[in-house]
Every structure is written in C-alpha cells, then in structure tokens.
Amino acid sequence: MAAEMTYSVHVTREGDAWLADVPAVAGAHTFAHSLAGLAKSVREVIILMDDLPDDADVELDFHYDVDDESVLDAERLRRMREEIERQEAELVSETGRVASALSRKYSVRDTAAMLGVTAGRVSQLANAGK
Numbered sequence: 743m744a745a746e747m748t749y750s751v752h753v754t755r756e757g758d759a760w761l762a763d764v765p766a767v768a769g770a771h772t773f774a775h776s777l778a779g780l781a782k783s784v785r786e787v788i789i790l791m792d793d794l795p796d797d798a799d800v801e802l803d804f805h806y807d808v809d810d811e812s813v814l815d816a817e818r819l820r821r822m823r824e825e826i827e828r829q830e831a832e833l834v835s836e837t838g839r840v841a842s843a844l845s846r847k848y849s850v851r852d853t854a855a856m857l858g859v860t861a862g863r864v865s866q867l868a869n870a871g872k
Contacts, residue, residue, distance in 0.1 A: 838867040
C-alpha cells in the first residue's frame with residue numbers, strides 16, 4: 743500500500759446536501775446527504791481522479807465553509823482534539839524513553855515520583871523496549 747496522503751477538502755452545505763471540493767485534485771467535486779457519505783464519496787473521487795490504487799490510504803482534512811457558528815466551533819474542537827491526541831502520543835513515547843533511562847539508575851518508585859506516574863506504569867514502560 744502506498745504512503746498515506748492527506749487531502750484538504752472544502753465543504754459547503756446546500757439544502758440538505760453536503761458538497762465537497764478537493765482543490766488539489768482537478769475536477770474532484772462530489773456531494774452526499776451525510777458527512778460519512780461525503781467522506782466515502784470524496785475518497786472514491788480522489789482515487790479515481792488521481793488514478794490511485796483502490797486501497798490507497800487517503801486521509802481527508804475537512805474545512806467547513808458554512809454560515810453556522812456551531813459547525814465552525816465543532817471544527818475547531820476537532821482540530822484541538824487531534825492536536826491533543828498527537829501530543830499524547832508524543833508524551834507516551836517520551837515518557838517511555840525517559841522511564842527506561844531513569845530506571846537503570848534509580849528505583850522504580852523514585853522514577854515514578856519523578857515522572858508523576860505509578861510504579862507499575864514505570865515497570866511497563868521500562869520493559870516495553872526489551
């Protein structure tokens with residue numbers, strides 16, 4: 743499978759339909775009555791228009807252009823949530839690295855106190871790389 747590709751998708755609303763435009767792909771426009779359906783249709787259009795394999799890993803980054811403050815708030819919250827998830831993954835990785843280094847020099851309990859986690863978690867993290 744090819745590497746993951748992320749496409750920016752501009753989404754608008756007309757009546758009861760969501761409309762999508764993918765600026766990076768000439769002619770990539772579609773619509774659906776639900777956002778789940780729209781995501782599926784957009785992936786299909788991108789794969790077709792860019793001549794990608796059917797199993798291409800296509801990620802979509804929706805940007806809403808609608809006159810509804812709640813939708814814009816939801817988009818902002820989704821982006822914040824995605825950033826927190828990215829930071830959390832980085833935090834877990836760094837904590838594991840540091841826990842492993844500290845546990846070679848200090849007790850599990852002291853390492854746990856320094857990191858602000860439980861001794862059991864330090865043991866898990868320190869042994870994860872072995």
